[in-house]
Amino acid sequence: MCTAELDDRNQLALAALKIPGVVNVREFMVGEGNVRVEAIGTSNDDITRIARELASLGLRISEEILLRAQYVSPFEAFNPEFEE
Incomplete structure (x- = not known):
């Protein structure tokens, strides 16, 4: 969050x-927190580089959250074959 x-x-x-x-x-x-940035890295060095680049742009990083896993499911109501 920036x-x-x-x-x-x-x-x-x-x-x-x-x-x-x-x-x-x-x-x-x-x-x-008016700018939310989602970034992906394979190492701590990647995340540090991204954070430094965000700061160099003039964004103030107010919170960092490291995501371990994410699970999603499509909203079936948009499926034309969806029946209630």
Whole structure:
């Protein structure tokens, strides 16, 4: 979770997306944590590099969360064959 100045939020979010390893950037309409960055790395060095690059853009990193696993399921109501 990062924080950007309001006037710079869009520009910094787009710049963050160009960093190798960054796969998703979201802008939120809040003060703190208004830019959420999702990045993937294979080592601690990858994550450190990404964090340094985000900071060098001018984003202030306010929270880092390391994800161990993620499970998803599609929403079946969008499936044309879905029946209740």
